[in-house]
Amino acid sequence: MLFWILVAALTAALAVILLYPLLRGAKAADNIRAGEAAVYRDQLRELDRDLDGGLITPEEADYARAEIGRRLIAVSADEPAETPKPARHHRFTEAFVLLVLPVLGLCLYLTTGRPDLPSQPLEARLENPGNDVAVLIAKAERHLAEKPDDGKGWDVLAPIYFRTMRVNDAQLAYRNAIRLLGPSPVRLDGLAETLMAVSDGVVTEEARQVLEQSLTLEPDNPRARFYIALSMEQAGRPNEARQAFEALAKQSPSDAPWLPLVNQHIAMNGGAPAGTNPAAPGADPAAPGAGPAAPGNPTQQDVAAAETMSAGNQQQMIRGMVESLDAKLSEDPNNFEGWMRLVRSYAVLNDKDRAAGALKRGLAAFPPPGEQGRQLLTLARELGIATEGATQ
Numbered sequence: 001m002l003f004w005i006l007v008a009a010l011t012a013a014l015a016v017i018l019l020y021p022l023l024r025g026a027k028a029a030d031n032i033r034a035g036e037a038a039v040y041r042d043q044l045r046e047l048d049r050d051l052d053g054g055l056i057t058p059e060e061a062d063y064a065r066a067e068i069g070r071r072l073i074a075v076s077a078d079e080p081a082e083t084p085k086p087a088r089h090h091r092f093t094e095a096f097v098l099l100v101l102p103v104l105g106l107c108l109y110l111t112t113g114r115p116d117l118p119s120q121p122l123e124a125r126l127e128n129p130g131n132d133v134a135v136l137i138a139k140a141e142r143h144l145a146e147k148p149d150d151g152k153g154w155d156v157l158a159p160i161y162f163r164t165m166r167v168n169d170a171q172l173a174y175r176n177a178i179r180l181l182g183p184s185p186v187r188l189d190g191l192a193e194t195l196m197a198v199s200d201g202v203v204t205e206e207a208r209q210v211l212e213q214s215l216t217l218e219p220d221n222p223r224a225r226f227y228i229a230l231s232m233e234q235a236g237r238p239n240e241a242r243q244a245f246e247a248l249a250k251q252s253p254s255d256a257p258w259l260p261l262v263n264q265h266i267a268m269n270g271g272a273p274a275g276t277n278p279a280a281p282g283a284d285p286a287a288p289g290a291g292p293a294a295p296g297n298p299t300q301q302d303v304a305a306a307e308t309m310s311a312g313n314q315q316q317m318i319r320g321m322v323e324s325l326d327a328k329l330s331e332d333p334n335n336f337e338g339w340m341r342l343v344r345s346y347a348v349l350n351d352k353d354r355a356a357g358a359l360k361r362g363l364a365a366f367p368p369p370g371e372q373g374r375q376l377l378t379l380a381r382e383l384g385i386a387t388e389g390a391t392q
Helices: 002-026 032-052 058-077 091-112 122-127 133-146 151-163 167-181 185-198 205-217 222-234 238-251 259-268 300-307 311-331 336-348 352-365 371-383
Strands: none
Touching: 002 091, 032 058, 133 151, 151 167, 151 185, 167 185, 185 205, 185 222, 205 222, 222 238, 222 259, 238 259, 259 311, 259 336, 311 336, 311 352, 336 352, 336 371, 352 371
16 A cells, blocks of 8 residues: 555656646746846946945946936836737647546556565565575675685686676685685686686686696596686697697597587687598497588688687688587577587677577477486586577
8 A cells, every 4th residue: 555655646746846837838938028027126226335344436336317318218118018928838748748647557557566565675585585696696695705615616616607697706706715615627717717717718827727726636527628628729729729629528428518619719729620531440430420511610721721820810710610519400490409519609709698599599499308418407507698588
């Protein structure tokens, strides 16, 4: 009830504000010429005071009085004989403000609002956050403010911060989780990705040290090995980067979702991507990802062309291959591995918007209730891609 009283009061106040200029205009306006005549009479009185005070000479006073008198006579002569007509009322506008606007506002609120929704103070929303991510974060932050040594709380909050692009908060949360719970590959990889996000995708020296620490705990960690190879590429050491990417490709399964991206970086650094040479001894042309026709894999022509390209042109070539895979999936969306590759490729290219778009389209083809849809969501969380709204 209080809500509707406030709505009525605000509506009435707004109507008064809108109607005031119209009601004021409906009254007869003061005669402008009468105002001008009063000004001239004041000037005559002021002139007499100046003369009495010796501020002006009698000749100057006579001249000024004659000029003011002339103007006063001109204004008085131009006054209309008839009575001024009162301004007309704006009946239609007043009715619109009083009736139509409140009705339109009420209809709009009933259509888009929730008048039946009970009020929920912050305390109540924190106790029952539902799917509201902002409230969940606020609840976790309140808990950690009271218990800052809760390592599990920091461990849960860190990836949420990262997904919502609060990278500085994510960095602090990862550091606290590592300090309180100890290092793990997942926490160290998350901290490294956060450091890279802060530096716009550059693998800094600190991020590299964190990744190397992750490899001491899990030597076959593909994510850490990929980023370390990427740091060599960014540092202008193509031979070392190529060897690192080739080692990762050999370690990876033939259907690994990151393999196409690894092959692209191998090609960028002058190597031959794994599985692109059908004549290689022991090669199985029917193996997934072994042939150049596999979705997302560079062909032998792509590799040869990449060897003669500049770094900028190579980057354009990589984007072209990713966009080609995107176009193929638009025509044939029933390719689960293709969606996994596309989402990861856009993420590594630091194009989170397209990665989120690819995730949404992939989930349309492979809904989340299924195993493949859950794998897509898991991949998105690992890459720090927002999943809110992707399942709608």
